[in-house]
Amino acid sequence: MSDQLVLEGKRVVLGVTGGIAAYKAVELCRELINLGAYVIPILTEEATRFVSEKTFSALASEPAHVSLWSDPDPLPHVHLSHRVDLVLVAPATARFLARYAYGLADDLLISTLLAVTAPVVVCPAMHTEMWDHPAVAANLEVLRSRGVVVVEPEQGKLAGGDVGMGRLPPPPTIIAEVVRTLASSDKEGSWRGLKVLVTAGGTREPIDPVRFISNRSSGKQGYALAKEASARGAEVFLITASNLPPPKVAKVVQVETAAEMDQAVRSLVPESDVVIMAAAVADFRPAQPRMHKLDKREGVPTLELEPTTDILSWLSKEYPDKILVGFAAETTDVRERATRKLETKGVDVMVANDVTKKGVGFEHDTNEVTVMTSTGEEMFVPLTSKEEVARAILDVVHRMLADRQSREIGA
Numbered sequence: 001m002s003d004q005l006v007l008e009g010k011r012v013v014l015g016v017t018g019g020i021a022a023y024k025a026v027e028l029c030r031e032l033i034n035l036g037a038y039v040i041p042i043l044t045e046e047a048t049r050f051v052s053e054k055t056f057s058a059l060a061s062e063p064a065h066v067s068l069w070s071d072p073d074p075l076p077h078v079h080l081s082h083r084v085d086l087v088l089v090a091p092a093t094a095r096f097l098a099r100y101a102y103g104l105a106d107d108l109l110i111s112t113l114l115a116v117t118a119p120v121v122v123c124p125a126m127h128t129e130m131w132d133h134p135a136v137a138a139n140l141e142v143l144r145s146r147g148v149v150v151v152e153p154e155q156g157k158l159a160g161g162d163v164g165m166g167r168l169p170p171p172p173t174i175i176a177e178v179v180r181t182l183a184s185s186d187k188e189g190s191w192r193g194l195k196v197l198v199t200a201g202g203t204r205e206p207i208d209p210v211r212f213i214s215n216r217s218s219g220k221q222g223y224a225l226a227k228e229a230s231a232r233g234a235e236v237f238l239i240t241a242s243n244l245p246p247p248k249v250a251k252v253v254q255v256e257t258a259a260e261m262d263q264a265v266r267s268l269v270p271e272s273d274v275v276i277m278a279a280a281v282a283d284f285r286p287a288q289p290r291m292h293k294l295d296k297r298e299g300v301p302t303l304e305l306e307p308t309t310d311i312l313s314w315l316s317k318e319y320p321d322k323i324l325v326g327f328a329a330e331t332t333d334v335r336e337r338a339t340r341k342l343e344t345k346g347v348d349v350m351v352a353n354d355v356t357k358k359g360v361g362f363e364h365d366t367n368e369v370t371v372m373t374s375t376g377e378e379m380f381v382p383l384t385s386k387e388e389v390a391r392a393i394l395d396v397v398h399r400m401l402a403d404r405q406s407r408e409i410g411a
Helices: 003-007 020-034 053-059 076-082 094-102 108-115 134-145 171-184 220-231 258-271 311-318 334-345 386-410
Strands: 011-016 038-043 086-092 120-124 154-157 163-167 195-200 235-240 251-254 274-277 284-286 305-307 323-330 349-354 366-373 378-385
Touching: 003 171, 011 020, 011 108, 020 038, 020 053, 020 086, 020 171, 038 053, 038 108, 076 108, 086 094, 086 108, 086 171, 094 108, 094 120, 094 134, 120 134, 120 171, 195 220, 195 258, 220 235, 220 274, 220 386, 235 258, 251 258, 258 311, 274 311, 274 386, 311 323, 311 334, 323 334, 323 386, 334 349, 334 366, 349 386, 366 386, 378 386
Parallel strands: 011 038, 011 086, 086 120, 195 235, 195 274, 235 251, 274 323, 323 349
Antiparallel strands: 154 163, 284 305, 349 366, 366 378
């Protein structure tokens, strides 16, 4: 598997500490971006003495983060740690290694590392005598025992003209370790034993035997979610109103109308752990569908509409123990409308997108979404394949499941 296939769409925090090798992190940032990663830079205050945060803000996927106290996010370390696939620290100074080993959360980078559950890769770089010091060796041993991956420095020319061990490896060497770590931390099988209910496609509400009210939903995003959940080991129930061939999952139920979707969800939700309502269920249907095809010679008919059942709302009331994921396809005030739906419908996760944008949402193979949770987490997924969007959404659900499990154990 190529580096690009592994890194494409992955969210990588790039931590830069205050060593002379910090200038090499600029090239590393660019290479990660070129390989498709979404790079979030965190610079220590000492790092800014060697490199400018503006440089990383210009090259990375979002502005550089420097301080716990000046960041616009009131809890930057928490939210940063919850939305990444890997943390890479390059260079990692002796001072940083000591503070990380002892859990001294006195800056944004260490605080983020103490909150993160994703893999961590550190790349020490320092003078030879420092690298050889027993204190540095002891700190590295502590970090390795906690699962931190260490990319050891190389022999070469150091600052000051000396030659010895301590030189930061070149970007290809570091990226190779990042790729290996990401590949080995694949989530396949991590949902074994879970039952996941996914809905997909746009419902059709009949006007007469040949006409109906519907929408442009193809079902592609729902199918991508079903396939990803299945790949992670879950038993997947798929309720679909799409005309596309469904993926191979444990159970597929074909429906057409909102009422049929509602009935199918009611039958399968009791045995499900996670419910992902990716279907575009009609909000209204004809109150009295005609039994015969309307003839224009009869004149223009009056079409009286009535609301359909709000499936998400009753789900949250009747099954508060389930992880519920809703979708908000909007055309204006996207964030505000999605936030309101998150609160009023009582779901755990709301996935919002602006379907007026090119390549976003209905019928496309790509999507761009903002994932919001009831706990205040918010994650933006830039335009990418619907498969990558599915992975990002399920990563958020995965963390919510883990948090819920830890609370149950601690109760």
